[in-house]
Amino acid sequence: DVIEGRVIEAFVCLVFKLSEAQFKPMLLQIYNWATGEDVSRDRVLVFYRLCDSLAEKLKNLFTLFAGHFIKHSAEMLDLNNNSKNKCKYFGKGKTARHKSCRLVCYIADCLQKTFSYDTEGFLSKDRFDIVMQPLVDQLENQLGKDSVSEDRVINHVVPCLASLAGAAHDDSLWKDLNYQILLKTRHESPKVRIWALSAVDAFHKQLGEDYTQLVPETIPFMAELMEDESDDVEKYTQKVLAAMEVSVGENLQEYF
Incomplete structure (x- = not known):
C-alpha cells in the first residue's frame, strides 16, 4: 500500500510535465488496464486512488478527463453497495469488504474534488443523472463495521453529495437531489x-x-x-x- 502510494505520487509528478495531448491517452490506457475483462479487480482500486490524487493536484483541469469514467464510477458505487446486492465485487470475507469500502471512499473523494473544482461546466444534466442516485443510495450502504460505515458515509459520501449540489447550479436538479x-x-x-x-x-x-x-x-x-x-x-x-x-x-x- 505504501509502495503503491509512492508510485502514484511519482505518476502525478510526471503528469505536470505532460501536455493535455500526452496525458489524455495515457490516462485512458490506465483506465482500460484497470477495467478490462479478466483482469484483477484490485486494479480498479489503484485506478480510483490515482484519480483521487490527480483530482486533488490538477483541480479544475481534471474535469477535462473525468467524463471518461463517470459512468464506470457510478456502476462501481452500485456494485459495492450492500443495500442493493450482496456486494461480492471483490469476493467474500473481511478483506473483500475492506476493499469495497476503500473503493467507495476513493470514488466519492475523487468525485467530490471534481465537482468542487468544476469551473468549466463539467456537471451537465446527463452526468448529474448518472451519478446522483448511486451516490444517494450510498447513504444506506451499511457495509463494514459500524465505525467503518459511519466514517465512509459522513466523511466521504456526504461531502460528495454536498459538492454535487454545489456544482449543479440548477433548481430542478437541486429538487431531485434533495427529494432523493x-x-x-x-x-x-x-x-x-x-x-x-x-x-x-x-x-x-x-x-x-x-x-x-x-x-x-x-x-x-x-x-x-x-x-x-x-x-x-x-x-x-x-x-x-x-x-x-x-x-x-x-x-x-x-x-x-
Missing part, C-alpha cells in the same frame, strides 16, 4: 436516517439562501423525524433544523 436524500430519512434503520439527515445538513449549508426554495418539500420529512421513535434521530433533527434556519435566514417554526 429526504426519502432516505424514512429508512428503517435509525443509523441511516441520521446519515440522511447529515446529507440534508450539508446540502442546505452548501446552498445557503438558495435552499429556501427547497424548504416547503423538506419540512414534512423533518416533521416526521421530529417525532421519530429514536431519541438520537429526534435530537439530531432539531439540530439540523436550527442550522437550516441560519442558512435560509428565516424562522422555520411557522411550518410546524
